Amino acid sequence: MPWSAAAFLAVLFRQRVLLSCRLGSMIGSMKAHDIIIIGGGAAGLSAAELLGRSRRDVLVIDSAAPRNRFAPNMHGVLGHDGLPPLELLEKGRAELERYGVKVTTGSIESVTEVVRGLKVTLADGTVEHARAVLVASGIDDVLPDIPGLAEHWGDTVFQCPYCHGWEHSDQRIGVLASSPMLFQYAQLVRNWTDDLTVFVTGTDVAAQLDDTTRQRFDARGISVVTSPVAEIVSTDGALTGVRTEDGAVHTIDAIGLHPQARPRDAFLAPLDLDRADVPGIGSFLTVDAFGQTSHPRVWATGNVIDPRLNVPASMGQASMTAGMLNTTLVNEDTDNAVHALTMPTSHDAWPDVADDGFWETTYAQSPPRWSGRPNPSLVRVLTEELGGSRGRAVDIGSGEGADAIWLAQQGWDALGVEVSATAAQRSRDAATTAGVDGVRFTDTGVLGLLESADRENFDLVTASYLHAPSQGRRENLLATAGRLVAPGGHFFILSHILTGTDPDITSQSQDTVPPAELAALGLDTAHWTVVRGRTITRTVLAPDGTVTAMPDRAVLLQRR
Known part of the structure; x- marks a missing residue:
């Protein structure tokens, strides 16, 4: 017609x-949350607790796969040293109930923009809306493709010596140097043992092992192996050595390394947010000093923006970001109230x-x-x-x-x-x-x-x-x-x-x-x-x- x-x-x-919503059809009786937090690890739950205590409507959507789930215990967390990491999260979720914060499990498909807010779509088709999204989804640690390595990740294969070095004090420790950045890491790990071997994993890395670095290694009694690593050797389920391509087996009790950090933020692709390439680490969301991304309604905290943060650092950063996010919403609430004073009522x-x-x-x-x-x-x-x-x-x-x-x-x-x-x-x-x-x-x-x-x-x-x-x-x-x-x-x-x-x-x-x-x-x-x-x-x-x-x-x- x-x-x-x-x-x-x-x-x-x-x-x-x-x-007002008089000029549109409501999508059922759906109401938006104030904030959706993507990720229910230490950072996400810390942010949720502060925002819940700020009387915000908060939904936490968690993939149930925290980065430190492979570790039997966490260390360096005051008051919780030695606590299993999943037990900390269980305690955190229990605390959130008092403040009305809802925690659910799901996988995020996408975050897209709507007028005055964001739409969060889950892999199962569920749709939620919020005025703001706080991304605390963490990272995936991508290990080198070495046979036998992944079986020991989180226990006798570790990344952070401050988190796990004490448990391997005075043991025979190997460092997998997959880049020249690991030469400095090896000197750090030397603080926990007198028996340290650096395995240079590629000819391109070996070519950058200069005389100055060798001198520093020699001065600290650090051994260097340049034959590429072929496999990790285990005996009765315990890590016992490293086999190199020249056939030699080097007796080792624990291994330190830096896996590739892959941020869990692909669901943000529709928003085309600003990113920065961090040499030797990867591509991460760009945020300001308080965690706001290039989109004013998207914030990020924790390992998803900085893989170096341990549990207490992630919790502290998340609390700061949550506080600034709440302040931003307070300002928006006040702006809306002022605008309503002069807006025509019909x-x-x-x-x-x-x-x-x-x-x-x-x-x-x-x-x-x-x-x-x-x-x-x-x-x-x-x-x-x-x-x-x-x-x-x-x-x-x-x-x-x-x-x-x-x-x-x-x-x-x-x-x-x-x-x-x-x-x-x-x-x-x-x-x-x-x-x-x-x-x-x-x-x-x-x-x-x-x-x-x-x-x-x-x-x-x-x-x-x-x-x-x-x-x-x-x-x-x-x-x-x-x-x-x-x-x-x-x-x-x-x-x-x-x-x-x-x-x-x-x-x-x-x-x-x-x-x-x-x-x-x-x-x-x-x-x-x-x-x-x-x-x-x-x-x-x-x-x-x-x-x-x-x-x-x-x-x-x-x-x-």
Whole structure:
């Protein structure tokens, strides 16, 4: 059934959407948690306890595979020296019950962004939502592929001498030097024994064993074996030696090594978070001093960001991160409360056509209103449809600049257009903070842009969620914006669909926009081709935690 022009205009122009969940269908009676903690080891449970005591709604999802599960005992944990690590976690979970923290077992498939929160999908299809996620999932220790080695991991094969060196004091200890970094590690392990042998595991490592290092080894009585290790020898289940490829068997009671650290964070891939390569260790999430990642709602702590941390260090770091996360949510709670004081209590309370002062006041009297991240629908549509196309782009109603900044990061020469000087300045500040060049912001509005030196046509014009524009009637604004599109360029429009809209629109999923609706926009149908035109659903977390599904309309047109 073709849409009426009036219905289409209702989709594209009625943008006065409230924060309450009256304008959407609830996903059952689902409520979001304040925080989901991924990982229930020492770090995750420590964070959960502090957040539970802060009266937060906390869900811990644990894979039931803590890194130290192979060790019979843990050491260096004040008050718990010698305690089995799984017993510590059992005690921790019992303590959490007092504070209403729920702990469940599951494997995380993905973490994705929703409006004002995150969606966590488990491998069994279970879906949870939260305002923030704290990742404490730890790492997997990947051992060298040496026959007989894995059977002794966590007991007579160890990594941390501070955790397990005492138990092997004065024994015959071998160090598997898989990189030159292990030469220093060997000098550390020498503190626990006078009988230490370094096994250099490859010719490339042996080539870096210089005279200075050999002198230091000789001075401390450290033996060096350069024949590659063939297997670990056991007698009656106990480690007794190392066989090298030259056939020799070296009597050894324990082995120290550094396994490859593989962080358990693949489920974060959809968020494309910043990472850093740590030489000799691996690739890890980048976090600030308090554990916040490049996504403001994703935090991380413990071995998943630093494999060097032992149990007490992980617990302490997790408590600090949890405290800062809670402070961030407190600030957001207060911002929401302040915003509610001035927000219209009904849809009809919004001005039909607001002047520039309305929008400047709206921004100036409130903290930053948006997440600082580009709209996922815009990112998806433009990435899928435009590929490597680049050129001049303008974002109409650019808010606090996230979409325009993202366009610049993709190589566009981007301009953000606002009517609020405060919003434009916040956008400039955000671009500076992100270190992004190639983006400018103006508060002249569309009409001012048409009259300015920037009047040249653009290869891409975007307009997402235009709220009651201040310059001209809403019915004319996008038509005016369309005049900025150069031949062959694209025009992207993203709009809310309000309840009561024609059901043919809210359920429409085909890439089509009938000619009558293009004409209603003031766009000559002879000059435009529909590239994408369908309804999409986004998940929104309301301030009260209600999870709501709201339909949007995404349209991408190309000027012929």
